[in-house]
Amino acid sequence: MIKLENITKKYMDDSKDTIALDGLSLEIAEGEMVAVLGTSGCGKSTLLNILGGMDRPDSGKYFFDNEEVSSYRAIRLHNFRKKNIGFVYQNFSLLNRYTVYENMAIPLLARNQKNYRKKIMDCLEQLGIAEYANKFPQKLSGGQQQRCAIGRALMTDCRLMLCDEPTGALDSKTTIEIMGILCEENKHGKTIVIATHDSDVASNCTRLVKMSDGRILI
Numbered sequence: 001m002i003k004l005e006n007i008t009k010k011y012m013d014d015s016k017d018t019i020a021l022d023g024l025s026l027e028i029a030e031g032e033m034v035a036v037l038g039t040s041g042c043g044k045s046t047l048l049n050i051l052g053g054m055d056r057p058d059s060g061k062y063f064f065d066n067e068e069v070s071s072y073r074a075i076r077l078h079n080f081r082k083k084n085i086g087f088v089y090q091n092f093s094l095l096n097r098y099t100v101y102e103n104m105a106i107p108l109l110a111r112n113q114k115n116y117r118k119k120i121m122d123c124l125e126q127l128g129i130a131e132y133a134n135k136f137p138q139k140l141s142g143g144q145q146q147r148c149a150i151g152r153a154l155m156t157d158c159r160l161m162l163c164d165e166p167t168g169a170l171d172s173k174t175t176i177e178i179m180g181i182l183c184e185e186n187k188h189g190k191t192i193v194i195a196t197h198d199s200d201v202a203s204n205c206t207r208l209v210k211m212s213d214g215r216i217l218i
């Protein structure tokens with residue numbers, strides 16, 4: 001499904017240049033659940049952003065289904081994201097002025113879907129937060145907010161779910177619940193890549209990828 005060939009990504013700052021990805025190559029098959037591990041600053045978020053088409057490599061090639069995503073122009077890249085990618089951020093990034101239900105509806109509205117009430121409510125039910133549908137995210141616990149963020153990513157019917165430290169702000173009991181939800185999605189065929197520092201999270205995955213200084217170690 002995914003093939004990265006010799007990807008480099010550099011950030012230029014006033015004071016110095018940072019090489020975030022340094023000739024990284026990686027393949028991921030459909031249906032894998034991959035944990036990306038490594039010390040802070042080794043390039044995990046940068047890798048996820050490139051996989052999700054949120055950012056472009058400076059050099060190297062990114063293939064998805066044998067198509068070269070790294071050559072796409074803006075509109076095609078936008079459509080690639082819309083069709084294939086669900087993203088779960090560390091800080092949830094829910095829109096606080098909208099209710100849980102409305103946050104879930106945003107990806108569906110963006111895809112011109114109609115009559116989506118049942119789809120949203122079924123998903124909230126499955127995630128165990130249906131009773132909070134009309135509440136605003138600030139009124140929810142961290143775990144409940146993260147479940148909503150996962151639900152929002154699931155509304156896209158994405159093939160590839162990218163999770164950047166999805167349990168970073170959660171206690172261990174809630175982490176187990178969130179991992180249960182992600183494992184279930186993976187069992188139903190979704191490909192998942194999780195950047196994490198948490199060895200418990202990693203142990204739930206089908207494969208571990210270790211990064212160091214912008215490269216893959218194993």
Ligand SMILES: Nc1ncnc2c1ncn2[C@@H]1O[C@H](COP(=O)(O)OP(=O)(O)OP(=O)(O)O)[C@@H](O)[C@H]1O
Binds near residue numbers: 011013039040044046
């Ligand atoms: N927008 C940016 N501008 C400048 N440098 C950046 C930017 N984003 C990331 N970097 C640098 O690129 C390197 C890789 O960052 P990245 O966020 O990918 O690391 P990470 O492995 O996700 O770290 P963490 O575990 O702390 O989230 C770091 O040295 C970081 O300082």
Ligand SMILES: [Mg+2]
Binds near residue numbers: 044045046164195
């Ligand atoms: Mg990061």
